[in-house]
Structures are given as C-alpha cells and as structure tokens.
Amino acid sequence: MASHILAIDQGTTSSRAIVFRSDMSIAAQAQQEFPQHFPASGWVEHEPEDIWTSTIATCREAMRKADVKPSGIAAIGITNQRETTVVWDRATGQAVHRAIVWQDRRTAEICARLKADGHEPLITARTGLIVDPYFSGTKVAWILDHVPGARERAGRGELLFGTVDSYLLWRLTGGKVHATDATNASRTLLFDIHKGAWDDDLLKILRVPRSMLPEVRDSSADFGETISELFGGVITIRGIAGDQQAATIGQACFTPGMMKSTYGTGCFALLNTGATAVASKNKLLTTIAYQLNGRRTYALEGSIFVAGSAVQWLRDGLGLIKHASETGPLADANDTTQSVYLVPAFVGLGAPYWNPRVRGALFGLTRNTGPAEIAHAVLESVCYQTYDLWAAMRADWPEAASANTVLRVDGGMTASDWTMQRLADLLNAPVDRPMIQETTAVGAAYLAGLGAGVYPEPARFADSWRLERRFKPNMSEATRTRKLKGWAQAVKGVLASDPGED
Numbered sequence: 001m002a003s004h005i006l007a008i009d010q011g012t013t014s015s016r017a018i019v020f021r022s023d024m025s026i027a028a029q030a031q032q033e034f035p036q037h038f039p040a041s042g043w044v045e046h047e048p049e050d051i052w053t054s055t056i057a058t059c060r061e062a063m064r065k066a067d068v069k070p071s072g073i074a075a076i077g078i079t080n081q082r083e084t085t086v087v088w089d090r091a092t093g094q095a096v097h098r099a100i101v102w103q104d105r106r107t108a109e110i111c112a113r114l115k116a117d118g119h120e121p122l123i124t125a126r127t128g129l130i131v132d133p134y135f136s137g138t139k140v141a142w143i144l145d146h147v148p149g150a151r152e153r154a155g156r157g158e159l160l161f162g163t164v165d166s167y168l169l170w171r172l173t174g175g176k177v178h179a180t181d182a183t184n185a186s187r188t189l190l191f192d193i194h195k196g197a198w199d200d201d202l203l204k205i206l207r208v209p210r211s212m213l214p215e216v217r218d219s220s221a222d223f224g225e226t227i228s229e230l231f232g233g234v235i236t237i238r239g240i241a242g243d244q245q246a247a248t249i250g251q252a253c254f255t256p257g258m259m260k261s262t263y264g265t266g267c268f269a270l271l272n273t274g275a276t277a278v279a280s281k282n283k284l285l286t287t288i289a290y291q292l293n294g295r296r297t298y299a300l301e302g303s304i305f306v307a308g309s310a311v312q313w314l315r316d317g318l319g320l321i322k323h324a325s326e327t328g329p330l331a332d333a334n335d336t337t338q339s340v341y342l343v344p345a346f347v348g349l350g351a352p353y354w355n356p357r358v359r360g361a362l363f364g365l366t367r368n369t370g371p372a373e374i375a376h377a378v379l380e381s382v383c384y385q386t387y388d389l390w391a392a393m394r395a396d397w398p399e400a401a402s403a404n405t406v407l408r409v410d411g412g413m414t415a416s417d418w419t420m421q422r423l424a425d426l427l428n429a430p431v432d433r434p435m436i437q438e439t440t441a442v443g444a445a446y447l448a449g450l451g452a453g454v455y456p457e458p459a460r461f462a463d464s465w466r467l468e469r470r471f472k473p474n475m476s477e478a479t480r481t482r483k484l485k486g487w488a489q490a491v492k493g494v495l496a497s498d499p500g501e502d
Contacts, residue, residue, distance in 0.1 A: 002074040003454060004066065006235065007445040008055055009438075010080045010164050011243065012101065012265050015054035018438060019066040019073075020445045022454055024464065026438070028065030030058040037098060042105035042347065045098035048086050051164060052171055056230060063231065070233030076172075076226070077239035077448030079246035079440050080164040082187045085139035087150070087212070090160050093171060096147050099164070100139040103265075103305065103347055107138035108356050114138075119205050126192045126199055128277060128286030130354055134303070136163060137189030137206045144207070154209050161212040163187070165240045169223055172237065177224035180214040182291035183245040191216070193288055194277060196296060219245070219290045220451040239447025241290060244268040246443030248289050248299065251408040251434065252462035259393070259405050261386055262440065263413035266350070267307035269389045270299040271400055282392035283352040292450075292458075300396055302351035302389030306344040306360075307382045308413050313346070314378055320371040327375050328418035334376035339483075340364040341384075341490035342377040349494070352392040358498050363490045382413065383423045384487040390427055406430045410439040417471075425475035426484065435466040 003022040009015070013036065018029040034050040063073070083102035088095045100106070111131045114120065120131045129135055140161050144151040153159050162170065166180045185191040185198075190208060192199040198213055217223065223237040241249065244262055248270045251260040256274035261267060270289060277286050277298040289299035311327055314320050321327060341363040343349075348356035362377065390407075394400050407429060413419055414433050424431040436442055449455030 002072050004068050004073045005445040005449045005452070005454060006059060006063065006073050006076045007441040007448070008059060008076060008078045008168065009243070009441040009444060010051060010055055010078070010168060012081045012103070015051065015058050016441065017055070017058035017062040018441045018445070019062045019068060020442075020449070024436075024442065024445070024455070027068065028062045030061035030065065032058050040106070044101040044104045046084065046101055048088070048095040048099050048167060051099065052168070055168060060231065070231045070235050073235050074454045075236050075238035075448040075452035077444035077446070078165050078168060078237065079241055079243050079444035080168070080184070082163060082184060082242035082244065083134055083136050084164050085136045085143070085161070086164065086167040087140060087143045087159055087161050088167065088170075090158055093175060096150055096159065097143045100143065102134060104139065105133045105347055105356050107133040107142050110138045110141060114205070123189060123202060123205070126194070126202060127189055128186070128193050129189055130283065130285070131189070132354055133356060134350075135187055135189045137202070137208065140208050140212070141206050154212055157209075157211040159212055160214075161208065162214050163242070165242070166214045169237065169240070172226045172230065173224040174227035178214045179217050179223055181217055181219045181221070181240040182288045182296060183219055183242045184240065185216045186288040187242060193286065193296070193298070196291070218292055218294065220292055220447040222451070236452065237448070238451030239444055241443060241447055243440050244270055244301065245289055246447070247410055247440045248272070248443065249446055250439030250441070250443035251410060252465040253408065254458045254462050257400055257405055258408070259400070260408045260410065260439075263307045263382065263409065263411035265307065265309045267304035267382060267386060269302045269386060269393070271393045271397065271405070273298050273300055273397055278397050280392070280396045282395050283354050284389070284392050284396055285351070300393050302392060304382070304385045304389070305347050305350045307385070308411070309346070310342070310344045310378045310381060311413070314375060318374070320374065324412070325415070327379055328416045330372050331376040331379050331418055333372040335368060335373060338364060338366060338369060338373050339486050340369055340373045340377040341486055342374070342381045343490050343494045344378070344381050345494055352388055353491070353495065355495060355498060357500070358494050361490070361494050361497070363493060364486075379416065379419045380422060382419065383426045384484070386423060387426050387484065406432055408432045408434065410434065410437055420471045424471040424473045426480060428473045428480060430473070431471040432467055433469050433471070435468045
C-alpha cells in the first residue's frame with residue numbers, strides 16, 4: 001500500500017519538495033531557488049515557468065532520493081506563497097504576464113481609489129481583509145488593464161486566474177482541474193469568508209470576471225491526479241493550503257487560542273479563533289485557518305513584510321556578514337550603552353500599521369555605531385514587530401490574553417537562539433521551537449495524508465507534535481518597558497515621514 005506523501009512547498013524565493021513517510025518523518029527533500037525580477041521600484045515578479053520547472057525538478061529529485069515510485073506515494077499536498085497572482089490562457093496554459101508577487105506594491109493607486117470610493121468597509125466586512133496591494137484582487141485587475149487585449153479575452157472566458165497553488169494544480173492535472181482551497185481563496189479580496197463563496201459584489205468592484213476563478217474546495221479534498229508523463233505514473237492530489245495556514249496546521253494549532261509565527265522572508269503570525277471570525281479593531285486580518293469537512297476554522301493574522309529579508313539585506317546589501325548564522329554572535333557583541341532601532345519598512349509597514357508609502361529608517365545612531373549594533377537592531381526589529389502583532393491580537397480577542405498563549409515558531413530565523421530568546425523576553429511569554437522545522441511542508445503533507453487515509457484525525461496528529469526547545473523570558477520588566485517604548489517612538493518617527501497619497 002502506498003504510504004509516502006509528497007509535499008510541494010512553493011515559496012517566494014525557492015521551490016521545495018519533501019517526501020514524508022507514514023510516521024511523518026522525512027525520507028528525502030530537494031530545493032531549488034529561482035530568479036526574482038524587480039522591473040520597477042516596489043515591483044516584484046516571478047516567471048511562472050520558473051515556478052513550474054523548479055517545482056517539477058524538486059519533486060523528481062526528492063522522489064529519486066527517497067527511492068520511491070509514483071505507486072508508492074499515496075498523495076500530493078501543495079502549499080504555496082499566498083497572494084502571488086498568475087493569469088494564464090485557458091487553452092495553452094501560457095501566462096499572459098509574469099506572476100505578480102505578494103510583496104509587489106504597484107497597485108497602491110488602485111487601492112487608494114477603492115478607499116476613496118468608499119468600498120473598503122464592504123470589502124473588509126466580507127473578506128476579513130483590508131484594501132492593500134498585498135492581496136490578489138487588485139493584481140488581477142492590473143494585469144487585465146495593462147496586458148493588451150487581456151480584459152476582452154477574460155470577458156470571453158479565455159483567461160484563468162489563480163494563486164500559485166491553482167496554477168500548479170492546473171498544470172499538474174494537464175489542465176483538467178482549476179481549483180483552489182478556502183485558505184488561498186480567502187486572500188484574494190474576492191471571497192466572502194462567512195459564506196465560503198466568491199462574491200459577485202466584490203467581483204464587480206474589482207472588475208474581475210467570474211469565469212476566471214477557480215472552484216473552491218476544502219483544504220483536504222480530492223484535487224484530481226497528475227498526468228502520468230510528469231512522474232512516470234499518476235499521483236492523486238489531496239491537500240492544498242496557503243503557506244501560513246499550512247504552517248498553522250503543521251504546528252498542530254487546532255485549538256482556539258493557539259498561535260504560531262513563521263519567520264521566512266516576512267513574518268506571519270496566526271491565532272486560531274475557532275468557529276468565530278473575529279473582526280479586528282487593530283488592523284489585523286480575519287482569515288480562514290483551514291477548512292475540513294465543509295467546516296471553516298478562522299484565525300486572526302498579522303503580516304510583517306520584512307523579517308529574514310532584513311538579514312539578507314545585512315548580507316547582500318551592506319556586506320556586513322557572509323552567512324545568516326553570523327548575525328546572532330555579531331548582535332551579542334553589541335554595545336549595550338547604545339539603543340539603535342531599525343524599522344525595516346523597505347516595502348512599507350504591514351500589520352498593525354498598513355502603510356505602503358513609508359520606508360525604513362535607523363534610529364539612535366552614534367559615531368560608535370558599527371556592524372554589531374546594526375545586526376542587533378535587525379534581529380530585534382523582527383521581535384518588536386512580532387510584539388506589535390501579539391499586542392493587537394490580545395486586544396482584539398481577549399480570550400487570547402486569558403489563555404496564557406504560548407507562541408509556536410518556525411521558519412529559517414528560528415534557528416537563531418539569540419533571536420528566539422529576545423522574542424520570549426519582549427513578549428514576556430514562552431516561545432516553543434518544534435523538533436521538525438519544516439512545518440509548512442508538514443501541514444501540506446498532513447492535509448494530503450488525511451485525505452488519503454495515511455494520517456490520523458487532527459486531535460491525534462496534535463499529540464505527535466514534539467518540542468525541541470522552549471525559550472523562557474528572563475528580561476527585567478524595566479528593560480523590557482524601556483526597549484518597547486524606544487521601538488514605539490521609532491515607528492512613530494517612520495509613520496511621521498509618510499509622504500501622503502500621490
């Protein structure tokens with residue numbers, strides 16, 4: 001009987017494939033980076049063909065390393081960079097434009113117009129999102145408006161829209177299945193998260209034809225099967241979830257009040273609120289955490305645009321380090337008499353501020369400020385931004401404050417003990433790092449394995465979660481208060497530099 005699960009983890013800078021065994025241990029994995037394109041200030045694009053070829057190459061490599069044939073794989077699970085938008089030709093599969101990446105800010109003008117026209121309250125009420133270039137809906141509208149003939153072709157039903165999961169699924173199935181799951185649909189500005197359906201009013205406001213949209217299914221569902229020529233045999237596809245929701249599942253955050261934070265290019269924190277879609281008063285997002293057996297579980301989400309990419313900036317932009325692992329020891333050499341703050345608004349500020357116009361700044365520089373102080377400020381900036389999300393979530397949903405929430409963390413930056421300890425100190429709460437760090441892929445694998453009957457129900461899966469290390473706060477209250485006050489002042493300074501709408 002097939003007992004392996006193949007997880008596709010298609011991320012912002014690379015595609016990965018991991019083969020999991022029936023006990024959730026990793027049999028083999030493969031990863032391949034692909035180019036990023038920056039055609040203008042604030043624009044970020046991917047070639048859809050690069051996404052596709054790197055995905056297939058890593059799947060084949062992981063299967064080869066694991067020495068497993070298609071007949072040995074019970075199902076495929078897909079997790080993907082969310083909000084990244086692809087529009088392609090229904091007949092040929094050819095993309096009509098490069099994928100517009102979630103980080104891209106080109107639709108700021110469209111968003112400003114939607115707000116000025118008074119549409120944001122309705123959009124937020126139905127989608128749980130705010131009007132921001134981050135989400136897919138305005139990206140689709142931009143492609144239709146800027147690719148010659150695209151709007152007319154879309155009107156005739158010739159073009160399809162999808163987030164990366166839908167695009168991969170369409171190609172994996174040879175164009176037979178155009179679908180997505182509820183978590184990805186909930187990030188488009190086009191989906192009513194309360195009714196669980198595409199919304200005609202929102203489609204009209206954003207001028208997106210319904211014929212372009214994928215069918216929305218459960219996160220663990222039958223998504224068809226791959227064409228045999230890809231892997232030498234057919235494999236069923238049984239699970240899909242956006243990367244942050246997949247990480248929430250991989251961290252076994254199935255109980256209301258549980259919270260996870262993933263540190264990759266950006267940082268994304270999700271707080272499970274159960275069957276209640278909590279409306280935020282603090283500019284957080286209300287989103288679908290997962291949908292199983294037709295039942296939606298909701299979450300409050302805070303998105304930080306710059307986390308690991310700030311460390312990349314240290315390495316590639318400033319040349320202060322050669323490897324990310326150097327940042328912790330370098331930060332430890334920080335001159336403690338200095339209070340240097342970095343507000344890394346390289347592409348604006350995400351939650352709870354949501355200002356796409358402001359840019360980053362360093363505060364508190366002295367003549368003695370050097371690489372150690374800047375590294376210290378970079379790592380702390382991630383912790384401070386997480387604190388802002390943490391505080392906003394507790395304000396929005398008092399149950400979180402009373403639950404003594406422990407934060408479960410994952411992603412590349414969590415390898416830094418220094419950063420995780422500072423995070424626990426500033427939150428004044430425990431931070432738990434799991435044994436298996438590949439939680440996004442684990443979540444995708446679990447959804448597929450659940451659908452294929454390989455993995456158990458959520459409660460039993462949660463029992464298998466294992467702690468690698470718990471970081472406990474040990475910073476004095478006076479130091480913590482002083483540092484958080486300095487951060488708040490730095491953010492205030494950046495927000496004051498807002499040039500305003502064009």
